[in-house]
Amino acid sequence: MPSVAFVSLGCAKNLVDTEVMIAKLGAAGWQLESDPGRADTVIVNTCAFIDPAKAESTETILEHASRKRRDQQLIVAGCLAQRYGEQLQTLIPEIDGIVGTGAYAGIVELLADVEAGRRPVRLAFEAEPEHDFLPRLVTTPRATAYLKIAEGCDHPCTFCIIPTLRGRFRSRSMESICAEARALAHGGTKELILIAQDTSMWGRDRGVRRGGLAQLLERLHEIDGIEWIRLLYLYPATVDRELIAAMADLPKVCKYMDMPLQHAHPEVLRAMRRPSNGERYLELIDEFRARVPGMTMRSTFIVGFPGEREEHVAYLEAWIARAQLDRVGFFEYSAEEGTPAAELAARVSVRERRKRLIRLREAQRRASEIARGRRCGSALRVLVEESRRLRERDEFRRRLDSAQAWFGRSEGEAPGVDGGIYFTGEARVGEFVTVRLEGHGPFDFFGRAIAPERHAA
Numbered sequence: 001m002p003s004v005a006f007v008s009l010g011c012a013k014n015l016v017d018t019e020v021m022i023a024k025l026g027a028a029g030w031q032l033e034s035d036p037g038r039a040d041t042v043i044v045n046t047c048a049f050i051d052p053a054k055a056e057s058t059e060t061i062l063e064h065a066s067r068k069r070r071d072q073q074l075i076v077a078g079c080l081a082q083r084y085g086e087q088l089q090t091l092i093p094e095i096d097g098i099v100g101t102g103a104y105a106g107i108v109e110l111l112a113d114v115e116a117g118r119r120p121v122r123l124a125f126e127a128e129p130e131h132d133f134l135p136r137l138v139t140t141p142r143a144t145a146y147l148k149i150a151e152g153c154d155h156p157c158t159f160c161i162i163p164t165l166r167g168r169f170r171s172r173s174m175e176s177i178c179a180e181a182r183a184l185a186h187g188g189t190k191e192l193i194l195i196a197q198d199t200s201m202w203g204r205d206r207g208v209r210r211g212g213l214a215q216l217l218e219r220l221h222e223i224d225g226i227e228w229i230r231l232l233y234l235y236p237a238t239v240d241r242e243l244i245a246a247m248a249d250l251p252k253v254c255k256y257m258d259m260p261l262q263h264a265h266p267e268v269l270r271a272m273r274r275p276s277n278g279e280r281y282l283e284l285i286d287e288f289r290a291r292v293p294g295m296t297m298r299s300t301f302i303v304g305f306p307g308e309r310e311e312h313v314a315y316l317e318a319w320i321a322r323a324q325l326d327r328v329g330f331f332e333y334s335a336e337e338g339t340p341a342a343e344l345a346a347r348v349s350v351r352e353r354r355k356r357l358i359r360l361r362e363a364q365r366r367a368s369e370i371a372r373g374r375r376c377g378s379a380l381r382v383l384v385e386e387s388r389r390l391r392e393r394d395e396f397r398r399r400l401d402s403a404q405a406w407f408g409r410s411e412g413e414a415p416g417v418d419g420g421i422y423f424t425g426e427a428r429v430g431e432f433v434t435v436r437l438e439g440h441g442p443f444d445f446f447g448r449a450i451a452p453e454r455h456a457a
Contacts, residue, residue, distance in 0.1 A: 001029060001030070001031045002029070002030050002031070002040045002041065003030065003031045003032070003033040003038070003039045003040045003041070004022075004025055004030045004031070004032060004033060004039055004040065004041045004042070004043060004111075005032075005033045005034065005035065005036040005038075005039035005041070005042050005043070006018055006021070006022060006032075006042075006043050006044075006045065007036065007042070007043070007044045007045065007060055007064070008045045009044070009045060009046055009047045009053070009056060009057055009060060009078070010045070010046065010047025010049065010053060010057075010078065010079065011047065011049070012146045012193070012195050012232070012416075013146075013148055013166075013195055013196075013197075014045055014046075014047060014078055014079070015139065015140075015146060016136075016146050016147075016148045016195070017045060017077070017078065017101070017104050018045045018139070019136050019137050019138060019139055020104065020105065020136050021043065021045075021077070021104055021107045022136075022137040022139075023136045023137045024105070024107055024108055025107060025108060025111070026137065028108045030111075032137075036064060036067075037067065039072070040071070040072060040073065041072065041073040041074075041075060041111060041114075042064050042068075042072065042073070042074050042075070043075040043076075043077055043107075044057070044060055044061055044064060044074070044075070044076050044077065044078075045077045045078040045104075046060070046061070046076060046077065046078040046079055046080035046081060047078060047079050047080065048078075048079040048080040048082075048083050048084075048161070048165060049079065049161065049162070049165075050331070050334040050336065051334045051336075052334075053079075054080060057078075057079075057080045058080070061074075061076055061080075061088070061092060061095070062092065065092050065094035065095070068094050073096040073097070073111070073114050073115075074094050074095050074096055075095070075096060075097045075098075075099065075107075075110070075111070075114070076088055076095050076097075076098055076099075077098075077099045077100075077104055077107075078100075078101060078104075079101055079165040079166070081098045081099060081100050081101075081123075082100035082101045082102070082123055082164075082165050082166070083161070083164065083165055085098055085100070085121055085123050086098070086121055089119060089121065095119075096114045096119055097110050097111070097113065097114045097119060097120045097121070097122075098120070098121040098122065098123070099120075099122045100122060100123040100124075100125075101125075101151075101165060101166050101167075102123070102124060102125035102126050102151070102166070102167055103122035103123065103124055103125075103126075105126075106122060110122055125152070125166075125167035125168075126151075126170075136180070136183075136184075138184070138187065138189070140415065141385045141386070141415070142188065142385075142429060142430040143188060143189060143190040143191060143383060143430040143431075144189065144190070144191040144193065144383070144385075144415060145184045145189040145191070145192060145193070146193045146195050147177065147180060147181060147184065147192050147193065147194050147195070148172070148195050148196060149171065149172055149177050149194050149195070149196050149199065149202050149216065150169060150170060150171045150172060150196035150197070150198070150199070150201070150202050151166055151167065151169075151170045151172075151196070151197075152166045152167040152168045152169045152170050152197065153166065153168075153169050153197040153198060154168055154169040154198075154201075154205075155198065155235070155273075156273045157262075157272055157273055157274060158271065158272055158273050158339060158340040158341040158344075159262075159272060159302065159305065159333065159334075159336065159339055159341040160336070160339065161336045161337075161338060161339055162197055164338060166197065169197070169198065169201060169204075169205055170205060171201075171202050171203055171204070171205050171206050171212075173206075174203075174215070174216055174219060177216065177220075178219050178220065178223070181220055181223050181226065182223055184226075185223050185224065185225035185226050186225070188225075188430070189225070189226065190225065190226065190227045190228060190383065190430070190432075191226075191227065191228040191229075191230060191383060192220065192226055192228070192229050192230065193230045193232060193414070193415070194229065194230065194231050194232065195232050195233060196233060197233065198233065198234075198235040198238055199213065199231055199232060199233050199234055199235075200213050200231075200234040200235050200238040200239045200240070200243055201213075201235060201238040202216055203215070203216065204238070210240050210242055211240060211242030211243070213231075213242075213243050213246075214240075214242040214243050214245065214246035217229060217243075217246045217247075217250055217253055218246065218250065220252075221250045221252050221253070226252060227252060227432070228252060228254050228383070228411065229250075229252050229253045229254065230254040230256055230411075230414060231247075231253070231254070231256070231257070231258065232258045232414060233258060233259075233260065234257060234258065234259040235259070235260075235275075236259060236261060236275055236276055236280075236281060236284060237275035237276065239259070239284065241287075244287060244288060244291050244292065245291065247288075247291070247292050247295075248291045248292045254411040255292050255293075255294050255295045255296060255411050255412070256295070256296050256297075256298075256411055256412060256414065257288055257295055257296070257297045257298065258298045258299070258414065259297075259298075259299055260299055260300040261274075261281055261299045261300070261301065262274055262300065262301055262302050263278075263301060263302060263305065263308075263312075263316060264277070264278030264281060264301075264315060264316045264319040264320075265277075265278060265311075265312040265315045265316060266278070267307075267312065268305055268307070268308055268312050271305065271306070271307055271341075271344075272302075272305060272341070273340075278315065278316075278319045281319075281323075282319070282322060282323060285297065285323055285325075296326045296327075296411065296412030296413075297323075297325045297326050297327075298325065298326060298327045298328065298329075298414070298417070298418065299325055299327075299328050299329075300328065300329040300330070300331065301316065301328060301329075301330050301331070301360070302330075302331055302332075302333050303330050303331065303332055303333065303353055303356045303357045303360060304332055304333040304348035304352065304353030304356060304357075305333045305341070305348070306333070306335075306341060306344035306345070306346045306347050306348065307344060307346040308333075308348055308356075313356050313359070313360070316360060317359065317360060317363045320360065320363045320364050320367055321363060321366070321367060323367070324367045324370055324371055325364070325367060325368075325371065326368060326371040326372070326412065327368060327417075327418055328364045328367075328368075329417070330357055330360055330361055330364070332353045332354070332357060333348070333353065335347075365442075372440045372445070373440075375412070375437055375440075375445070376437050376438065376439055376440060376445075377436070377437060377438075378436070378437055379434055379435070379436045379437075379450060380410040380411070380412075380421070380434070380435055380436075380437060381410060381411070381432050381433075381434055382408040382409065382410050382421055382423070382432065382433050382434070382435045383408050383409055383410075383430075383431075383432055384406055384407075384408040384427045384428060384429050384430065384431055384432070384433055385407055385408050385409065385415075385420070385429065386406075386407050386429060387404065387405070387406055387407070387429070388404070388405055388406070388407045388422070389403060389404055390402070390403055390404065390405055390422075395441055396422045396441070396444070396446045399438070399439060399446055400422065400423070400424050400446055400448075402424050404424075405422045405423060405424055405446075406422070406423050406424070406425075406427045406433075406449070407420055407421070407422055408420060408421055408423070408427075408433070408435075409421065410435075418443075419443035419444040419445075420444055420445075421435055421437070421444065421445045421446065421447060422444060422445070422446045422447075423435045423446065423447045423448055423449050424448055424449065425448050425449025425450075426449055426451075426452050427449055427452055428452065431452060431453060432452070432453045433449045433450075433451070433452040433453065434449065434450040434451050434452075434453075435447045435448065435449050435450065436448055436450055
């Protein structure tokens with residue numbers, strides 16, 4: 001039985017692609033190997049969103065190329081493969097095959113071509129992402145799974161290479177999504193995390209002008225076994241009132257908003273070809289808070305976009321204080337070859353970008369401190385992920401008076417980006433427990449379990 005090892009880099013969308021490839025190869029008789037050195041085939045699923053991601057992907061490919069045995073195959077998949085395709089095989093002859101972001105469902109056939117002595121390059125995008133997502137080997141912690149509801153992007157953001165890497169926006173059908181969600185629930189998934197480049201645009205390419213994502217949420221809400229439905233990557237111009245109403249009215253939908261805004265000053269947003277302005281964003285945030293009390297909010301911003309001036313930074317700094325978002329990720333602008341912004345001349349120096357980054361992070365630290373303080377004292381439903389041993393110097397070891405603690409997340413924390421909750425008391429991994437928050441650190445909360453949920457045998 002041939003064996004395969006995977007190295008998956010980048011975002012959650014890449015992770016889902018990797019999980020589908022693992023399962024398809026497993027169904028075709030391949031054995032999953034954890035050690036790439038022992039595998040017959042190594043597949044590196046790459047990211048190419050910004051320069052650091054490209055560098056990590058390239059270094060990882062080169063590392064495995066240098067270790068490759070004569071009887072071993074090396075396959076490069078994902079965004080870097082989609083973008084550079086045949087150039088990668090020319091520059092790194094150890095690569096035996098290339099599979100882009102739109103063709104990974106054919107991984108079994110591609111490896112058959114490699115076995116036959118061919119060096120395939122598959123880069124064509126599927127017209128609709130309706131290939132079978134099942135079976136799928138979920139690699140995330142127990143009870144949590146990502147569910148990709150669309151592929152590609154239609155937005156013209158001048159800094160972004162995603163439409164080149166993943167094609168035009170293509171929604172999966174509701175039937176395909178719900179079938180996968182039911183299968184995940186049958187396998188023990190309790191938390192579904194819906195992802196796409198623009199999640200709130202789902203259905204518009206299929207003729208649903210408004211309320212498409214709300215309709216999908218209503219269908220997913222009916223699936224037995226699913227207890228949380230989390231939305232990532234909303235887009236301010238495609239969020240509609242039907243979606244906000246669904247988030248308010250459907251108990252299983254997490255009170256959590258992740259909406260990358262990228263900036264707040266109207267001049268910078270126009271240069272980015274992003275919608276609206278900071279004042280409209282504040283109105284949208286207020287509407288969420290009014291309709292969905294207790295909403296946790298996250299966003300991301302780009303620092304040092306070409307042409308960004310001091311007054312733009314000062315505006316964003318003041319905006320952050322007004323918005324009081326729970327969490328924000330800041331990224332230095334990265335000029336991506338092939339994007340309109342890469343041709344702009346008014347570059348911000350590396351030194352100035354770093355200064356602005358520190359300044360804005362400090363503004364957000366103050367805002368987050370206020371937001372986190374509001375949550376302390378509350379009792380929250382927490383999904384338990386693991387038991388952790390606290391190190392001697394860990395701040396929560398003293399506060400919890402314990403060297404051992406459980407770790408989990410409430411509705412207000414998405415995995416991998418938001419931290420979580422450390423707590424003591426009775427709990428089980430993969431189950432829910434009510435925790436009263438007693439305090440917080442810079443990223444995480446701590447507290448004590450009040451009572452675990454009981455389920456009938």
